[in-house]
Amino acid sequence: MKTITLVITLLCLSLSGIAQNNAKKEFEKKYGALVKEIMNVREQKDYKKAEKLNWEILKLYDALPQTLQERARQIAGLTYYDLACYQSLQGKKKAALNNLEKAFANGWSNYNHAKSDSDLDNLRKEKRYLEVLSKMRLDSDYLYILQQANEYNRTETKPVCHNESLTDTLPRFTYMNPNDSNLVYLRKHFNLDSIAGSGDEISKIKNLLYWVHNIVPHDGNSRNPEEQNTIAMVELCQKEKRGVNCRMMAQMLNECYLAMGFKSRYITCMPKVMINDCHVINAVYSNTLDKWLWMDPTFNAYVTDEKGNLLGIGEVRERLRKNEPIVLNEDANWNNKNKQTKEYYLDYYMAKNLYYVTCPLRSEYNAETNYPGKKWSMHISLVPEGYSTNGKSGATPYDSHNDLYFWQSPYQE
Structure with a gap:
């Protein structure tokens, strides 16, 4: 699954319920145009341009009113994740790790996706990559979370x-x-x-x-x-x-x-x-x-x-x-x-x-x-x-x- 697909999907989820106003409409218009451009340059494997366009998305996000930023926080997390992917593909390991950590800090924690995303192959052996993946796992590897749960107590006689x-x-x-x-x-x-x-x-x-x-x-x-x-x-x-x-x-x-x-x-x-x-x-x-x-x-x-x-x-x-x-x-x-x-x-x-x-x-x-x-x-x-x-x-x-x-x-x- 390509990361940009997740960005498009989560846009609707992140902004649903936000009151219609000029700031929201302007953001959606510019965001949609940037997403289309990123899809095109990704197909051409122009990862440098894709990175630049994602920085433009973050500028748009930072310019939103605080209330809209809070409700659209997942977009920031997803964009930082995409930045980590495009930087990893360019061999920019340190920058990619920085943005992977920022992605998690902004609510992006899809452990199974990050674990299997070939865009991040350059980072697999890095200590910081393993650390942030372990944090994601505790957030979103639901089978692992269930398996870590304590046992029941069959001797309990009172609720x-x-x-x-x-x-x-x-x-x-x-x-x-x-x-x-x-x-x-x-x-x-x-x-x-x-x-x-x-x-x-x-x-x-x-x-x-x-x-x-x-x-x-x-x-x-x-x-x-x-x-x-x-x-x-x-x-x-x-x-x-x-x-x-x-x-x-x-x-x-x-x-x-x-x-x-x-x-x-x-x-x-x-x-x-x-x-x-x-x-x-x-x-x-x-x-x-x-x-x-x-x-x-x-x-x-x-x-x-x-x-x-x-x-x-x-x-x-x-x-x-x-x-x-x-x-x-x-x-x-x-x-x-x-x-x-x-x-x-x-x-x-x-x-x-x-x-x-x-x-x-x-x-x-x-x-x-x-x-x-x-x-x-x-x-x-x-x-x-x-x-x-x-x-x-x-x-x-x-x-x-x-x-x-x-x-x-x-x-x-």
């Missing part, structure tokens, strides 16, 4: 409570009865029995996954609907020709599983440090396998071991930590457009988002719809020893370090 009024005993997980009137109506409304099919338990679990994946598109940038249940969200998406985010899709699948008598939860998978997003998937309990299973309606995904045995979220996380074999289903995809690979979906994206997980204690219909008299469920997080959600984005009232508790059988007394 960590971030609210003094809460219980000091491990709270129970509960699951709405399929005879609840809302779930009965949902089952009949969509004829979920027909969708699940007449096969074995696993085929029913998968068929419901496929149905939710296909009934509405995923749109991670969509606004959350006011009424967050399966029927309302399907009708809204069809009426407005829109999608919903991963959290809404997981809630839909959760309701379908509950309606069909499965014990199920929607699980928010979180990074160690919130960077750009998290991801929400489902854990559904298989009675025939006596275990929780990973089901992801956003990506039509489930995971097995090398022998084809279905895995749960906890098992996938542990296998990633130990570099043990895991297999992504062949038909995993995004919106039936982009095929997912094990290397991206599991080794990168979900490795980032499995540092800790969180879910409501009550699994129910309309779990996050706000209505008069609503009784909100408490949430609990499963975190590695030495980590706390307190004060962080996505903090929960309870933390637990005990994975056996968190992934206990729903039939456990």
Whole structure:
């Protein structure tokens, strides 16, 4: 991947949400022209000219008002990285190392890209290069970060409570009865029995996954609907020709599983440090396998071991930590457009988002719809020893370090 491609991509991300004003418009106009010129001279391998043009970008950035500089800081990081690349290609090692360090200081920390970028081959043996790469790794090598996490504590008998009024005993997980009137109506409304099919338990679990994946598109940038249940969200998406985010899709699948008598939860998978997003998937309990299973309606995904045995979220996380074999289903995809690979979906994206997980204690219909008299469920997080959600984005009232508790059988007394 050429660095200039990253610059163009990150421009939109860095400046999105900035109020339209003359300074922003002028910057975008000049920046776009410089980017096109850099692309042309790079193709001609005129690295000296490319270096000069990147200095021009930094001058533009430095001339921005402070508020715009702060929001577009990634552009500075990317430009310093590009400077390091073009200087390395010219044999300017000291200057390249200086700018690689500045790139990291300005928020550029794509470890895997820097490690494999041939533009930096001249720097590979330099001590300063190795030092900055080690810092990048701690920021953005998500599989490595996950593997460095502490173990769980299976002897823990009390949760960590971030609210003094809460219980000091491990709270129970509960699951709405399929005879609840809302779930009965949902089952009949969509004829979920027909969708699940007449096969074995696993085929029913998968068929419901496929149905939710296909009934509405995923749109991670969509606004959350006011009424967050399966029927309302399907009708809204069809009426407005829109999608919903991963959290809404997981809630839909959760309701379908509950309606069909499965014990199920929607699980928010979180990074160690919130960077750009998290991801929400489902854990559904298989009675025939006596275990929780990973089901992801956003990506039509489930995971097995090398022998084809279905895995749960906890098992996938542990296998990633130990570099043990895991297999992504062949038909995993995004919106039936982009095929997912094990290397991206599991080794990168979900490795980032499995540092800790969180879910409501009550699994129910309309779990996050706000209505008069609503009784909100408490949430609990499963975190590695030495980590706390307190004060962080996505903090929960309870933390637990005990994975056996968190992934206990729903039939456990």
